[in-house]
Amino acid sequence: MKLVSRLILAIMLILAAGILILGPKPDENVPPGRIVVDYWEKWSGIEGAQMQQIVDWFNETVGREKNIFVRYLAIAQVDRKTLTATAAGVPPDIAGLWQRDLVSMASRNALTPLDEFAREHGIDQSAYKPVFWKMCSHDGRLYSLVSTPATMALHFNRRAMLQSADQLRAAGVDPFQAPRSIAEFDRWAEALDLRDERGNIRRAGYVPMEPGWYISLTPYWFGGRLWDPARGEFYFTDPRTIQAFEWIQSYPRRLGKAALADFSSAAGGFGTPNSPFIAGTVGGVLQGPWMGNYTFNLRPAMSEWVVPKSIELFLPRAARQFNYEWAVEAFPSVDPVSLPDVTFADADLLMIPQGARHPRQAFEFIAFLQRQDVMERLNSLHCKPSPLSRVSDDFIRRHPNPYIAVHERLARSSNAWPQIASPIQAEIGAELELAVQQVYLLEKTPAQALAELTDRARGKYQRFVERQSLRGRMAPRAVTAVGGQP
Amino acid sequence: MTSRDRAQLMKGLAFTSPWLIGFLGLTIIPCALSLYYSFCDYSVLEPPVWIGLENYRELLIDPEFYRTLRNTAYYALLTIPAGLMVSLGLALLLNAPIKGQAIYRTVIFLPSLVPAVATAMVWMWLFNARLGLINTALRTIGLETELRFTLVNRILEALNIAPLRPLPFPPAWLSDPRTAMLALALMSLWGVGHTVVIYLAGLQDIPRDLYEAAEIDGAGPVRRLFNVTLPMLSPVIFFNLVMAIIGTLQVFAIPFIMTGGGPLRATYLYTQYLYEKAFMYQQMGYASAMAWIQLLIILALTGIAFGTSRRWVHYQGR
Numbered sequence: 137m138k139l140v141s142r143l144i145l146a147i148m149l150i151l152a153a154g155i156l157i158l159g160p161k162p163d164e165n166v167p168p169g170r171i172v173v174d175y176w177e178k179w180s181g182i183e184g185a186q187m188q189q190i191v192d193w194f195n196e197t198v199g200r201e202k203n204i205f206v207r208y209l210a211i212a213q214v215d216r217k218t219l220t221a222t223a224a225g226v227p228p229d230i231a232g233l234w235q236r237d238l239v240s241m242a243s244r245n246a247l248t249p250l251d252e253f254a255r256e257h258g259i260d261q262s263a264y265k266p267v268f269w270k271m272c273s274h275d276g277r278l279y280s281l282v283s284t285p286a287t288m289a290l291h292f293n294r295r296a297m298l299q300s301a302d303q304l305r306a307a308g309v310d311p312f313q314a315p316r317s318i319a320e321f322d323r324w325a326e327a328l329d330l331r332d333e334r335g336n337i338r339r340a341g342y343v344p345m346e347p348g349w350y351i352s353l354t355p356y357w358f359g360g361r362l363w364d365p366a367r368g369e370f371y372f373t374d375p376r377t378i379q380a381f382e383w384i385q386s387y388p389r390r391l392g393k394a395a396l397a398d399f400s401s402a403a404g405g406f407g408t409p410n411s412p413f414i415a416g417t418v419g420g421v422l423q424g425p426w427m428g429n430y431t432f433n434l435r436p437a438m439s440e441w442v443v444p445k446s447i448e449l450f451l452p453r454a455a456r457q458f459n460y461e462w463a464v465e466a467f468p469s470v471d472p473v474s475l476p477d478v479t480f481a482d483a484d485l486l487m488i489p490q491g492a493r494h495p496r497q498a499f500e501f502i503a504f505l506q507r508q509d510v511m512e513r514l515n516s517l518h519c520k521p522s523p524l525s526r527v528s529d530d531f532i533r534r535h536p537n538p539y540i541a542v543h544e545r546l547a548r549s550s551n552a553w554p555q556i557a558s559p560i561q562a563e564i565g566a567e568l569e570l571a572v573q574q575v576y577l578l579e580k581t582p583a584q585a586l587a588e589l590t591d592r593a594r595g596k597y598q599r600f601v602e603r604q605s606l607r608g609r610m611a612p613r614a615v616t617a618v619g620g621q622p
Numbered sequence: 623m624t625s626r627d628r629a630q631l632m633k634g635l636a637f638t639s640p641w642l643i644g645f646l647g648l649t650i651i652p653c654a655l656s657l658y659y660s661f662c663d664y665s666v667l668e669p670p671v672w673i674g675l676e677n678y679r680e681l682l683i684d685p686e687f688y689r690t691l692r693n694t695a696y697y698a699l700l701t702i703p704a705g706l707m708v709s710l711g712l713a714l715l716l717n718a719p720i721k722g723q724a725i726y727r728t729v730i731f732l733p734s735l736v737p738a739v740a741t742a743m744v745w746m747w748l749f750n751a752r753l754g755l756i757n758t759a760l761r762t763i764g765l766e767t768e769l770r771f772t773l774v775n776r777i778l779e780a781l782n783i784a785p786l787r788p789l790p791f792p793p794a795w796l797s798d799p800r801t802a803m804l805a806l807a808l809m810s811l812w813g814v815g816h817t818v819v820i821y822l823a824g825l826q827d828i829p830r831d832l833y834e835a836a837e838i839d840g841a842g843p844v845r846r847l848f849n850v851t852l853p854m855l856s857p858v859i860f861f862n863l864v865m866a867i868i869g870t871l872q873v874f875a876i877p878f879i880m881t882g883g884g885p886l887r888a889t890y891l892y893t894q895y896l897y898e899k900a901f902m903y904q905q906m907g908y909a910s911a912m913a914w915i916q917l918l919i920i921l922a923l924t925g926i927a928f929g930t931s932r933r934w935v936h937y938q939g940r
């Protein structure tokens with residue numbers, strides 16, 4: 137018995153020694169003597185490989201010169217893992233997060249302010265399109281810089297428009313132009329609807345929930361606002377917001393709730409060839425510039441209407457657009473004259489969490505990425521516009537997305553709106569989603585759903601204020617929500 | 623204690639130390655910390671601030687807390703009896719001496735080995751309103767209509783309660799708030815394999831002579847089931863009931879993947895709300911309070927089950 141227990145103990149000791157000797161070792165690819173900057177990012181697959189190209193470029197140039205080595209690590213749920221690592225005191229040096237994370241993390245002192253570093257590198261707001269610079273700051277301090285930006289626009293199916301040209305003309309809509317106003321858009325969408333003999337929707341001109349990612353931001357296209365950061369107030373009962381939600385509800389009312397549920401259940405998920413826009417079962421969607429890559433990868437024929445892609449790239453930009461079954465324009469607003477080029481602007485942001493071991497070296501990489509040539513290379517690869525105010529002709533001419541000029545125009549628009557910059561944005565987003573569902577499933581009138589949403593949002597913000605006041609960060613006060621505009 | 627005993631103790635502790643360290647570090651300390659955090663404002667990113675019973679007070683006035691409790695109770699009421707009955711029925715069938723018994727047992731057990739995500743994806747397609755196998759089958763056999771609930775609505779009308787709206791049949795399952803929970807409950811029966819195996823072991827433990835005696839007394843198959851099988855199997859049923867209560871009140875992965883709590887929060891369950899509070903809304907203190915309330919509810923229900931067990935659970939040899 138004694139022999140057996142000693143034998144087991146010996147085996148365990150040998151195993152432990154083996155793990156120590158043969159276990160994880162420092163990365164052998166890191167050149168000796170360099171400071172390693174850990175960079176966590178959400179992108180894996182092609183997008184990750186494209187970012188790795190930029191990281192390699194840095195490591196071979198500026199990194200070599202300044203003795204820095206950036207180690208790129210693709211991480212699923214990077215926001216939650218960064219949060220946990222930051223709480224544990226072992227955060228990455230750079231975290232590639234979303235716009236929605238910034239205020240929530242910055243308001244809890246979880247991010248390193250970058251103002252000083254930016255000043256040292258001569259980086260200021262003059263180099264950026266205003267909407268993107270604005271989303272990098274909170275409470276007057278800079279906490280991030282953009283890696284890849286996006287603007288949302290109407291992506292529409294030109295082949296479907298040609299097929300239904302007579303119906304479009306009958307509805308008073310030009311079959312060769314994108315609709316400009318909401319009223320024209322509604323006629324356009326209705327003219328593109330096709331049903332089978334059983335009444336099932338075969339093609340819908342527009343379905344607000346396809347994919348529905350930005351549907352809760354519809355009030356922007358009606359001139360409404362959702363949130364005033366200065367006063368910490370929500371504006372969900374503004375007449376323009378109610379009007380926007382009434383517009384959302386007009387679609388299930390017209391198309392039929394059951395028919396829409398049936399249509400959506402048959403639709404494939406985003407990123408599949410059966411997704412409605414790619415499959416041609418929906419006439420238009422509110423989407424971002426990445427659709428250029430998705431359409432080409434999932435259904436190349438959509439981007440080779442006249443000539444093969446290899447030939448098209450030699451054509452002038454204006455001529456290139458005729459090769460596409462799909463096109464892009466600003467999503468129509470309620471009044472295109474007073475409210476032109478409305479868009480929701482989003483961006484992937486680079487941040488340095490509090491407690492990062494090498495913040496100065498981390499910023500060297502972030503600053504490298506802000507160079508015009510590097511930024512244009514990355515965003516060409518990712519099929520997105522540039523966040524910088526200066527853009528080269530080459531970037532526009534050689535960009536894989538033939539409609540990148542539209543996205544550039546939208547990004548410069550004074551009607552480009554960023555994410556709600558609330559410290560409780562995740563919670564408010566979930567509440568907004570519920571209100572949209574209530575309206576879309578015809579469970580509540582828009583006025584009811586939005587009044588209830590206002591109450592819930594006010595309660596949540598009140599709680600946040602009270603909890604922050606415990607820490608001496610905010611003065612305790614009663615949060616009010618009013619119906620007017622900020 | 624002699625030196626030999628001490629040496630034995632040290633050796634014992636050395637061999638159990640990996641488990642002891644794990645239990646202490648990964649269970650006891652986190653549990654104690656979560657109890658402490660439940661009395662704090664704690665966002666994970668900042669140090670906890672003691673606020674006493676504030677999180678618990680807030681829970682009592684939180685409508686989402688009650689909504690998720692209601693939904694979880696509804697889910698439990700649908701799945702626990704159905705799961706216990708279906709698995710017992712399957713176990714009784716599989717216990718019959720038939721050809722290919724081992725194959726049937728394997729087939730029934732196999733689904734419990736499929737990972738939760740894969741199961742969820744398959745069932746999302748099965749429940750698909752237009753293309754799903756279930757609705758296609760129902761339509762093929764001509765079951766396509768609209769349920770008007772005429773009789774129920776008359777009763778509701780008499781009680782001055784809002785009538786039920788007509789429901790298309792076959793329904794849109796996961797995308798209709800009225801049927802989404804039912805769909806999840808139906809789907810939960812897919813994983814009864816483990817329970818069936820436990821029932822089978824219990825069934826094989828019942829002495830044959832009890833059946834023979836009952837047969838001599840003139841008991842038919844139904845009498846034998848109710849007077850021999852079920853009483854003798856009652857400790858196993860009780861075990862499965864307790865496990866089902868614990869498991870169902872903590873259910874998370876499959877509803878989270880299949881419906882994300884929707885539509886209209888009709889399938890928003892307690893554990894999902896707890897998870898979102900902790901990891902999406904950075905309210906770890908509040909989530910800790912929720913976790914302790916959940917533990918108390920599970921303890922109370924298990925206690926009730928134990929309290930009533932004396933009346934209906936019969937242990938052999940007692």
